[in-house]
Amino acid sequence: MSFPDLTPELSAAMPELRGRLIANQGLAELTWFRVGGPAQMLFTPADEDDLAYFLANLPAEIPVTVIGLGSNLIVRDGGVPGVVVRLGRGFSEITVEDGYRLRAGTAVPDVKLARAAAEAGIDGLAFYRGIPGGLGGALRMNAGAHGGETKDTLIEARGVDRAGRVRVFTNADFGFSYRHSQAPADVIFTAALFQGRPGETAAILAEMDRITSAREASQPIREKTGGSTFKNPPGQKAWQLIDAAGCRGLALGGAQMSTMHCNFLINTGGATAADIEGLGEEVRRRVKDHSGVELEWEIKRIGLPV
Incomplete structure (x- = not known):
């Protein structure tokens, strides 16, 4: 098309x-x-x-x-x-500031922010090593992993709204909650300022290595995947609900729920977007039928069907 x-x-x-x-x-x-x-x-x-x-x-x-x-x-x-x-190269700079702070463009990968903080002896941002995305998405969805969330580290962020106005948002302006923020939908975030704390580079890098090992042992990170498919319902784990509904390994066309971590959708090689989204909706249906819980997508879906 x-x-x-x-x-x-x-x-x-x-x-x-x-x-x-x-x-x-x-x-x-x-x-x-x-x-x-x-x-x-x-x-x-x-x-x-x-x-x-x-x-x-x-x-x-x-x-x-x-x-x-x-x-x-x-x-x-x-x-x-x-x-x-x-956003690309013009939004990829990281600057270390006084007071154990880092300012970064929103095209910076989360893992790169974690490494820059470690090299500067700034603790508190190592959890970003476990998030497979960029800082723009982290702001929008309050990304988190391994005990840390964006809301715990963000001081403020800059963005441009649909009218072309540059605006600054404080942490409180985001109205952060689990995997969600209330920031205006029309704002494109361009940079953010993060707060860390004093730390030792070697210890921070060791923590990042631990996070890496944990991810490799439990998630299909070498597959064509989109990370966690569904948000965890309050007090429950999405993967446990999916497993209990018999959806581990469930396939549709070229899409499959990972057998390694069944809250991960994967493209096994020939999937269409319709296969992947359709499988996700089928999993939501089966979980609802089995447990009464309606899973909420964590993966963002955009565009038109064919």
Whole structure:
């Protein structure tokens, strides 16, 4: 499927744009599942000013979708209409600041933030080693692992809203809860400031190694997967509910619930996005029938079906 090319219209309306605009860019290669259709327009801004200029001049009727590293994402097979924004090199800097703080662009992978903190002798951020994503997604969904959550470390974040205005949000502004924030949906976060505490580099790196070993032992991290598929219901574990409903190893087309960790969907090699999402919905149905619990997706799903 392909969409009408918006490049001439947008280029004419934004003569000072410095970022890259690509029409009908395939998105499958940008996601860990390696499935899905194209973006009508993929925009990679040069920096925050470029992003603000783009959004301020983008016609209001054109929808905007943001993606990060694609680790927790299903792009449906019909693709994504409008503009897909993906932050790149201009949002990948990390700066160590006084008071055991780090400021980082939101295109920075979580693991890279953890390593930068360790090398600076800043403790409290090692848990990011266990999160397969980028900081933009971590802010949006209060990502956490191994006893830590984004809400525990964030001081403030910068972002650009749909009107092109640069805004600053404090930790309290996010209204963080389990795997969720109440930040405005139209804001594209560009940078964040994190608070750590004094630590010893060797000890922090050892903790990161422990997290790595735990992940490798319990999760199918070498497969085409999207991380945890469903959120843990209050007081329960999603994987236990899935296992009890007989869904470990359940398959649909080229998609399968991992036999190693049954809250992980995997693409076994020839899956479509419809296979993966359809299997997830079938698991939700079986769990609801078995236990009465309605699982909530943790993986983000965007775009149109074929």
